[in-house]
Amino acid sequence: MTDEDRKDETGETPAAAEQATAAADAGETSAQADRTRSAARGAELRSELAITDARRAEEETAKAHEAVEQATKQEEQLSGKEQKARARAKAAEEEAERSRKQAEAVAQRAPHAAPGVSGANVASPGLGSNTDPSAAAAASRGSTTARPAAVAAGGAAPATGSDRPEVLVGAAFAGAFVLARVLKRLVD
Secondary structure, three states: OOOOOOOOOOOOOHHHHHHHHHHHHHHHHHHHHHHHHHHHHHHHHHHHHHHHHHHHHHHHHHHHHHHHHHHHHHHHHHHHHHHHHHHHHHHHHHHHHHHHHHHHHHHHHOOOOOOOOOHHHOOOOOOOOOOOHHHHHHHHOOOOOOOOHHHHOOOOOOOOOOOOHHHHHHHHHHHHHHHHHHHHHHHO
16 A cells, blocks of 8 residues: 555545645744744844934933033133123222212312302303204303302202203103093093
């Protein structure tokens, strides 16, 4: 009896069964090799991803280091500007003190103007609304009649509305407010 004549319970010959088993083993081996290659490729990709993450972390560290260096450099520049500004402020303060002392010395040396009426300090009679402003200013220069005697003698001048325009603005605002309240009462 030949191998073809012998059949097992499945109805196949032993040679065909061995061929099927060998084919199945080859297919299983091929599938296992594919799975192994796939796992190796996955490990390779994870390795590349880890390397990429390490590079990103390295770049971020470098950027942070550059930012720190730049902030330090900017701080040094601002510190230099601050020192220069302080030096300018100190120089301006010293200049103001010198000017103040010089003004006091000049004020002590200057003879005080005698209060009295002098024809040289009287404004000319032609000043009016049609007069050229520069001519009016020239005519009033040196006139003591426009200034109180205390100011002419070197004392402190009382503040007037023309000396402090913010007082005039405040008074105008207050007056407008009072007028509005009165008009509101009249209308209601």
